[in-house]
Amino acid sequence: MKIKVGIVGGAGYTAGELIRILLHHEHAELGAIVSSSNAGNLVYQVHDDLVGEIKLRFATELAGDEDVVFLCLGHGDSRAFLENNNLPATTHIIDLSNDFRLENDREFDGREFVYGLPELNRSSIQQAQSIANPGCFATAIQLALLPLAGAGRLTDDVHVSAITGSTGAGQSLSETVHFSWRTNNVSIYKPFTHQHLGEIGESLAQLQTQLDTAIHFIPYRGNFSRGIFASVYTPSDLTQDQARELYRNFYTDAPFTTVSEKEIHLKQVVNTNKCLLHVQKLGKQLLITSIIDNLVKGASGQAVQNMNLLFGLPETTGLHLKSVLL
Template sequence: MKIKVGIVGGAGYTAGELIRILLHHEFVELGAIVSSSSAGNAISSVHDDLVGETDMVFAAELAGDEDVVFLCLGHGNSRAFLEKTPLPETTHIIDLSNDFRLEADAEFGGREFVYGLPELNKSRIQQAQSIANPGCFATAIQLALLPLAQAGKLTEDVHVSAITGSTGAGQSLSETVHFSWRTNNVSIYKPFTHQHLGEIGESLGQLQSKLDVDIHFIPYRGNFTRGIFASVYTPSDLSVEEARELYKKFYAEASFTTVSDAEIHLKQVVNTNKCLLHVQKFGKQLLITSAIDNLVKGASGQAIQNMNLLFGLPETTGLGLKAVSF
């Protein structure tokens, strides 16, 4: 039996990635792909990487019989959509915005949204009705810090520098995604105030009670299209050998997160649902580098991983994606 899938906000980058991957998911039947701006037009006219892959067209509304609906709407718009268009209680929702990620926002319309980071909440996800998919920066940074939190080793402030590709800003036009501005350029944005800090703090606090450290986060805009590379460091009394063992033990059963003995780089993860981590020690500072594809593990791939868990499938189903290194 196939899982009938609907997508709302079908013209954006995250929806395009969902469609690309789900077209080849053996247990999925793609239903209505809703776009208010492109209803009636061929999906491949917007997502032109899908030319020859599908002849589906964008719909104006959901069919109403979906098993799961992915909400690929801008931040604040998922809540507005559900207020206007309540979905049946039997329909699972996986929301890719930040509307329901925080504990204070998790209850909505009789639903409870479970925070969808499988490496943290796998058993809760398997029993959930609705999922709040994590943010892209949040995914990369949390996966770099969860083992330390579980061991109670986050005792001093954490410093993070992380760079993301232009697709992290979405498909809407703005000065900072314009080719002439972005090319041969690097800049910071939302220093120390990025919206993903809230969900990161709640996840770490879930593992380490009485967590009392600040996370100093500087996000960078990169002059490339996709991927996130994060450098995370904090003072630690662990030796590098102890830290690497801690990380490898924590992620021993993780399907997509791997602790590499060698230094990592972005091309190893682009187009995949993988997170690669590498642990080093310099004096008192423990350095963890983390790399993901912001559109896959940071968004659509992780959403499909969550869907697999919701429906009792192996979480790797449909996600056997290989990086393109050259």
């Protein structure tokens, strides 16, 4: 079986990762890769890690016969694209923006978007027509907290400190993504107000319906290119052994989420679709460390994982990626 794939917004970081993964996916056939700013140019002229691997040129529009279309557009732009382009009802959509992630936004022009976190919604994703791919910070933080919510154990406020690489800001230039500003530098942005808090809260409430806890989230800009390192802590009456068993049991059938006995570091997940978790009890606080690659498990890899589930494939298909440890 070959899945005909279209990509819209083909020049950005997430699209580049998506192309790289799909080129080596045994069931995917890349069709139109749409970019309004690069139409007619060779794809590898923009994504130069793909030199020698792809001969396609950027297109101005989709072919119209795609089985699935990935929307790699800026926030707000996916909805605008769908308003202006009437895709066939038989075409699956996987949107990587935040346009359809929240419950009140998931219905659009007869389509129902399912929130695409496989560790939470696997069965719904398998039956879905369209997918709202989770945010990168949201993925790392939710995977750190879902087992507690599933057991009804989120009983106090949650504190999160998480740092992301510069690719999390996208490819558009701004002061805080320039090398001279970013290198040897760390800064806070959007403290307590980050846009991913909404989807995190909705997912936790899906498992723990009487949830009445606040999530205090401080995001950091890191001086590295890719990855997210999140430290999540909350008071808990669980022992360390009980907490680790709870996490291992929750993720028994999750091929990409692993609970590590040892402390974890970011290089273990860069370039992979993995999430690694480390759980420890320190005094009254349960500390969960969560690490992902923001461009893979936090974006394009998870999108392909969702595509696999939509088309009845093993969700690991095309995603056996190696980390770059050295």
